[in-house]
Amino acid sequence: QVQLSESGGGTAQAGGSLRLSCKASGHAYGGSSFCMGWFRQAPGNQREGVAVMGSDGKAIYAESVKGRFAISRDDSNDTQYLQMNRLKPAHTAMCYCAAVFRALRGSSCYSLIPDSIRGQGQPVTFSS
Numbered sequence: 001q002v003q004l005s006e007s008g009g010g011t012a013q014a015g016g017s018l019r020l021s022c023k024a025s026g027h028a029y030g031g032s033s034f035c036m037g038w039f040r041q042a043p044g045n046q047r048e049g050v051a052v053m054g055s056d057g058k059a060i061y062a063e064s065v066k067g068r069f070a071i072s073r074d075d076s077n078d079t080q081y082l083q084m085n086r087l088k089p090a091h092t093a094m095c096y097c098a099a100v101f102r103a104l105r106g107s108s109c110y111s112l113i114p115d116s117i118r119g120q121g122q123p124v125t126f127s128s
Helices: none
Strands: 003-005 011-015 018-026 035-040 048-053 059-063 069-072 079-084 091-102 121-128
Touching: 003 091, 018 035, 018 121, 035 069, 035 079, 048 069, 048 079, 059 069, 079 121
Parallel strands: 011 121
Antiparallel strands: 003 018, 018 079, 035 048, 035 091, 048 059, 069 079, 091 121
């Protein structure tokens, strides 16, 4: 059974940083042969893609997080990370790790991530 297990959520002050981690297990894909990413959902809002890294190794970001967030992967451990810097209260949301288990470029994967297999979510709260 495929599982995505997240950690690292919490509360930080505006301008601070948080790092989310997500480990994938129970799948048959090796190395970087599938797409992983993150999406978020703030109260009363729709799901919004944040960042993805495709099987081509290219990262795609939402415009609102470019220059602030960085996605990375450790394929030897089936783990991805989202480093979130210079955060604002408006960034408060539930953040979810997600994966599309097939080879996809980041540009093709980005729109699929919010509706894909996901973890349980991590609350991310920023206070002023």
